[in-house]
Amino acid sequence: MIHLTAKLVPSTLFWHNAPLDSVHRLLEKADRLREAGDLREAERHAEDARKSSQQARAHIEHAAALVCLSDIYRDMGKLGPALRCGREAYDILRQQPGLPQRHNEAVAAYNMGLIHHLLGNHVDALNWYQTARRMFELAREYWAARGNVTRVRTCTHLERWIRNLSNCLTRTVEHSGFHSTLIIPARLMGGGNDLFSVAELKISGYFLGQHIVIGNRAFQVHTLTGEEVAIRRGEEYRVFEVPESACPTIEAEKGDYVLVQRAQREDPTMRYCVVEGASWLDFGRFQRDATGTVSFESLLTGRIIGGLGDGDFSIYHPIALLKPTG
Structure with missing residues (x-):
């Protein structure tokens, strides 16, 4: 199983030059419904977008609708329909100049x-991943030439x-009984090519096993909730390396990681949290004063600031500390 955060879902990554407003609205609504877990309604909106774009002969929007449907079917576990929609979308886009x-x-x-990965077709998955990396490299060079830093x-x-x-595919992973492997994004605090990695989690049913692999290193799971760590469908999880300056406060050591679950709001009852923006990351905690005003104290800088406002950021609550085994 591969856990995708919102910014890694294929349908959210499309580039639209001059989208049809009606189709674009349907796709945005479908994405919101999918993120909320209302997959049936998401499917209905994406299907409406597919039909509208097909009638308008809007090829890019048609492909975008097919990828959106593919995402929804993948979340439903319907990998056959996901594969058909995904292949049709690719064939359309490959022909676009x-x-x-x-x-x-x-x-x-x-x-x-992603679909072939989930189907267990490892050779096909590797070939598609290679194609994707090659195309993203071309796209990156194009955006760089035009100064589009975000892209x-x-x-x-x-x-x-x-x-x-x-x-992950090139490593041999053994499965036994009801155990399976969950892959989620991991973010390191250092720079360079190792900034972004993946964590491989063994789960049995909904519960996390005792060990996690990040890159090529093994870590032991230490629950922070007093209970077994549950990984639930529809929730968003991340793994972050604990910055050295935050270690004393959260009783961690240099080289430890933390497994976190996305929260919908600021919660002063939590001992600490991780806040991630588009280009920044902070460990800290929320505080509420006698007037009810919430402020944020950074564990990295020691600064106390007002509420984080309505910016583009995500809040994560810790559920397990991950310690290297060797």
């Missing part, structure tokens, strides 16, 4: 890699994520 469309072709190839960063992160997915 121009370097900007290589970005969308890369998205479609990435989607195909360059997106392509770079996706290339690294896909490279790590490929590495």
Whole structure:
């Protein structure tokens, strides 16, 4: 099983030059419904978008609707329909001229890699991942030449994520009984090519096993909730390396990681949390004063600031500390 955060879902990665407003609204609604777990309604909106774009002969929007449907079917566990929609989308996008469309072709190839990965077709998955990385490299060069820093960063992160997915496939993973492997994104505090990695979690039913692999290193799981760590469908999980300056406060050591679950709001009752923005990351805790005002104290800088406001960021609550085994 592969756990995708919102920014790694293929349908959210499309580049639209001049989208049809009606189709674009349907796809945005479908994405919101999918994220909320209302897959039936999401499917209905995505199907409406597919029909509308097909009637309008809007090829890019038609492919985007097919990838959106593929995402929804993948979440439903309907990998056959997901594969058919994904392949049709790729065939459409491969025929579109121009370097900007290589970005969308890369998205479609990435989607195909994910589906084959889940199907256990490892050779096909590796081939699709290779195609996606090659197309994202072309797209990155195109965006760089035009000074689009955001798109360059997106392509770079996706290339690294896909490279790590490929590495997972090339390692032998044993499955027994009801155990399976869950792959989720892992973010390191250092720079360079190792900034983005993956964590491989063994789960039995809904519960996490005792060990996690991040990159090529093994870690032992120490629950922070007093109970077995449950991994639930529809929730968003991440793994972050604990910065050295935050270690004393959260009783961690240099080299430890933390497994976190996304929260919907600021929670002063939590001992600490991880807050991630588009280009920044902070460990800290929320505080509420006598007037009810919530502030945020950074464990990295010691600064106390007001509420984080309505910016583009995500809040994660810790559920397990991950300690290297060797």
